[in-house]
Amino acid sequence: MASPSDHKYSSNADKNANQSNGHIQPNESRRYNPWGFENPWSHGLCNFHGRIPNFRNNPDCSTNLTQREEFQRARVIEIFPSLAQEHLRLFSLAEGTAVFDTIVNLTAAGNLHVDIVVVASVVVNPISGARLxxxxxxGDIKYAMMRQLGACDDGTLVVTTVHESQLLDDLPSSVMTEHDLPVNVVITPQRIIYTQKKISYPKFINWDRIDNDTMLNLPVLKEFKRLQQLQPEKLN
Structure with missing residues (x-):
């Protein structure tokens, strides 16, 4: 187990962004090439452009998480879709843990408590819990929806699994808004880190931020909005 102060990772991504022609903002620079590696594959990373990075030894993250007391106590977990978390999904099912999917069963979400949420990250600050x-x-929207449905609360552990090279101590908390999801726990193939998590969880969906593209890609939002209209006292 490691504490947040055990890390000395940083990135030159913002320097690269500052030298750009102005079309790439610092946050986007971190998403595009967050580590500043000329050859990410040499660090065990793959498939990272425009997606959540996958890496060769991500099954070790599954082992590290499933050996924790918090996981062994958990009755229900939710793992947001990502290739990097696919092994964890299969491992959890093999361990007999109920893996819930809010999108598949929206109405059931209000009748259970999710003990652990696993969210994917491109980069994460292991001290503050800020992530991109x-x-x-x-993922932020799905969590907010679960929160409004009563499926999770402040007692729900929010976890991300990443490669060591995705840890950035210099990722500022200012990249997070009130609708972005921070994490309590960061798990790498080598260790488990409990963050200080001084950033609040999102508690509701901000419909002003939901565009047509998001509605098309997350059709469950249409059903959730209908439920909101039917149960305004519960879901607003």
């Missing part, structure tokens, strides 16, 4: 995903906000 692909930039579409789907």
């Amino acid at each position: 995903g692909k930039g579409k906000g789907y």
Whole structure:
């Protein structure tokens, strides 16, 4: 187990962004090439452009998580879709843990408590728990939806599994808004890190931030909005 102060990782991504022609903002630079590696494959990373990075030894993250007492106590977990978390999904099912999917069963979400949420990250600050995903906000939206349905609360552990090279101590908390999801726990193939998590969880969906593209890619939002209209006292 490691504490947040055990890390000395940083990135030159913002320097690269500052030298750009102005079309790439610092956050986007970190998503595009967050580590500043000329050859990410030599670090065990693959399939990282425009997506959540996958890496060769990500099954070790599954082992590290499933050996923790928090996982062994958990009755229900939710793993947001990502190739890097696919092994964890299969491992959890093999261990007999219920893996819930809010998108598949929206109405059931209000009748259970999710003990652990596993969210994908492109980069994460192991001290503050701030993280960046692909930039579409789907994981943040799903969590906020679960929160409004009552499926999770402040007692729900929010975990991300990443390669060591995805840890960035210099990722500022300012990249997070009130609708972005931070994490309590960062798991790498080598260790488990409990963050200080001084950033609040999102508690509701901000419909002003939901565009047509998001509605098309997350059709469950249409059903959730219908439920909101039917149960405004519960879901608003």
